[in-house]
Amino acid sequence: MYERRARELPYIPPPPVGTVGLTRWPTDVRVGDFILVDGKYQRVRDMRTVGATSARVLIFTGRDPLIRQDAWTTYRPLEYR
Incomplete structure (x- = not known):
């Protein structure tokens, strides 16, 4: 039954x-990446x-620091060359 x-x-x-967006380990995160925290995207x-x-x-700006040691989705700005 449903x-x-x-x-x-x-x-x-x-x-x-x-x-x-891409799933990255903490060692791959860069300053400037965006992470979804508490329903809002925060820039590192x-x-x-x-x-x-x-x-x-x-x-982050205007938020407490966040400790991470597992992989999660980060959003990185596109780079033009």
């Missing part, structure tokens, strides 16, 4: 214009290494 969802899926806004302003080389502290 059961209704208890809660609706969270709304995911469209990615920033001119970016390409700076980052630091924590303990193990695979963990990073991502620093």
